[in-house]
Amino acid sequence: MIGVGQAAISTALSLGGRFGIISVSDWSVGFHQREMVKRGVERHCAGDRPTGMTPAETESAPDALERMVAVARALKEQDGADVLITACAGMAKHRKALEGQSRMPCHRPCLCSCFNRTRKGLAAPPPPVRILS
Incomplete structure (x- = not known):
C-alpha cells in the first residue's frame, strides 16, 4: 500500500536531493517528522515549516499564497x-504560482499518489469478484 505521504516523498526524491515540506501547523510538523523517521527518510528532508494557517485558510485566505511563498x-x-x-x-490550487515564485518544483501528495499508483500499474480497478455456487 502506498500512502500519499510516501508517494510525495518518493516523487520529490526523484526530482531533487532534499525536499522541504510546507505544513499547516506545528502539530503537523511533528507528525511528519515521526512518519519520516518510521520510513527512514528524515535525512532527505531539508525542513518542514508551518504556514500558521488552518486547512481552510490555505485555500481561501487572501494572503495564503504570500505566506506559502515565504x-x-x-x-x-x-x-x-x-x-x-x-x-x-x-x-493545491496554489501549486503553479508557488513553483513560479519559489523557483522549485512543488508536489501535491494526492497527485503524487495517483501518479505512483499508475506508474506501478496499480491504478486499474481490481477484477470483479465472481461468486461460484
Whole structure:
C-alpha cells in the first residue's frame, strides 16, 4: 500500500536531493517528522515549516499564497530544499504560482499518489469478484 505521504516523498526524491515540506501547523510538523523517521527518510528532508494557517485558510485566505511563498523561500534559502511538498489539500490550487515564485518544483501528495499508483500499474480497478455456487 502506498500512502500519499510516501508517494510525495518518493516523487520529490526523484526530482531533487532534499525536499522541504510546507505544513499547516506545528502539530503537523511533528507528525511528519515521526512518519519520516518510521520510513527512514528524515535525512532527505531539508525542513518542514508551518504556514500558521488552518486547512481552510490555505485555500481561501487572501494572503495564503504570500505566506506559502515565504515558507517556501525559507525552506530553500535557510534549509537547503530543492523540491517542495505541500502537506494540505487546500494548498493545491496554489501549486503553479508557488513553483513560479519559489523557483522549485512543488508536489501535491494526492497527485503524487495517483501518479505512483499508475506508474506501478496499480491504478486499474481490481477484477470483479465472481461468486461460484
